[in-house]
Amino acid sequence: MMGIEILSVLKKNNLSITGSRKKILELFQHTDGALAHADIEKKSGEHFDRVTIYRTLQTFVEKGILHTIPTADNSVLYALCKDDCSQGHHHDNHVHFICDNCNTAYCLDNTDYAKPQLPKGFKQTRTDVIVSGICIKCN
Amino acid sequence: MMGIEILSVLKKNNLSITGSRKKILELFQHTDGALAHADIEKKSGEHFDRVTIYRTLQTFVEKGILHTIPTADNSVLYALCKDDCSQGHHHDNHVHFICDNCNTAYCLDNTDYAKPQLPKGFKQTRTDVIVSGICIKCN
DNA sequence: GTAACTGCAAAATATTTGCATCCTT
DNA sequence: AAGGATGCAAATATTTTGCAGTTAC
Numbered sequence: 001m002m003g004i005e006i007l008s009v010l011k012k013n014n015l016s017i018t019g020s021r022k023k024i025l026e027l028f029q030h031t032d033g034a035l036a037h038a039d040i041e042k043k044s045g046e047h048f049d050r051v052t053i054y055r056t057l058q059t060f061v062e063k064g065i066l067h068t069i070p071t072a073d074n075s076v077l078y079a080l081c082k083d084d085c086s087q088g089h090h091h092d093n094h095v096h097f098i099c100d101n102c103n104t105a106y107c108l109d110n111t112d113y114a115k116p117q118l119p120k121g122f123k124q125t126r127t128d129v130i131v132s133g134i135c136i137k138c139n
Numbered sequence: 140m141m142g143i144e145i146l147s148v149l150k151k152n153n154l155s156i157t158g159s160r161k162k163i164l165e166l167f168q169h170t171d172g173a174l175a176h177a178d179i180e181k182k183s184g185e186h187f188d189r190v191t192i193y194r195t196l197q198t199f200v201e202k203g204i205l206h207t208i209p210t211a212d213n214s215v216l217y218a219l220c221k222d223d224c225s226q227g228h229h230h231d232n233h234v235h236f237i238c239d240n241c242n243t244a245y246c247l248d249n250t251d252y253a254k255p256q257l258p259k260g261f262k263q264t265r266t267d268v269i270v271s272g273i274c275i276k277c278n
Numbered sequence: 279g280t281a282a283c284t285g286c287a288a289a290a291t292a293t294t295t296g297c298a299t300c301c302t303t
Numbered sequence: 304a305a306g307g308a309t310g311c312a313a314a315t316a317t318t319t320t321g322c323a324g325t326t327a328c
Contacts, residue, residue: 018282018327116250118236120275121275122273122274129267131255135261155301155302176293188311190311
């Protein structure tokens with residue numbers, strides 16, 4: 001059941017169970033994609049304090065519950081991490097897709113890609129692939 | 140000669156030749172990587188009005204002289220486009236590297252990567268690969 | 279009861295817009 | 304001379320910080 005899963009995520013990360021955390025997490029679980037700070041203010045029926053949202057998102061990112069997605073227009077997007085993401089260690093083969101039309105962000109978890117071969121002297125710790133284009137709904 | 144090249148870039152794009160445009164372009168040509176808005180305010184000996192920098196950067200991006208680089212921490216970075224970038228059409232195999240340590244951004248023009256195979260129904264128009272890690276100087 | 283979390287106010291930053299003036303062509 | 308670019312002021316928007324009150328455990 002959804003509610004129980006949310007509680008266990010919070011507990012697993014030593015976070016106290018609070019209303020906003022539960023509701024914001026739930027929002028992500030019910031969303032098939034990524035959310036921006038503003039989406040959380042709007043999309044949800046609830047009212048969250050701006051500051052609480054900032055802090056909740058930051059906490060979730062630190063704990064590895066959410067991750068940020070770099071975007072071409074440099075807006076800040078957040079998405080749920082899969083189970084194999086732990087604090088600061090995200091799984092590498094993660095492709096994000098952002099629709100030029102409807103602006104929805106997808107995590108294409110099953111889309112693999114080859115890591116680029118870096119020049120000598122460069123060490124990779126994280127790779128982000130962001131594909132822009134037209135998504136399946138807008139096609 | 141550098142100066143002449145700058146002038147021709149501006150002329151080619153139907154931009155009038157002004158002091159700030161020349162100096163900001165020059166700054167990019169002398170920089171081996173990307174610059175943020177704040178870098179332009181600081182790094183240059185010159186003083187540019189904040190607003191002029193915003194407008195100049197925007198103009199350069201529109202004309203395809205500069206492009207933005209998506210970053211994991213969602214700061215806004217700008218870098219020179221290569222010759223095969225024209226207005227709105229950047230060349231696809233472009234890998235960016237951002238150093239976790241010194242924060243320098245590199246355009247790894249000669250680093251190729253394979254475009255990911257998208258799920259059915261998704262159409263790609265642009266792909267950004269951002270690698271984070273330790274750069275050659277910090278290694 | 280204590281530590282952690284929230285919400286409000288306010289500070290600090292960042293970005294955009296309007297307009298008068300100055301520069302480029 | 305005309306259109307475009309700049310710089311200042313000010314309006315907006317975004318993010319951060321401090322603190323008092325509240326809630327979770």
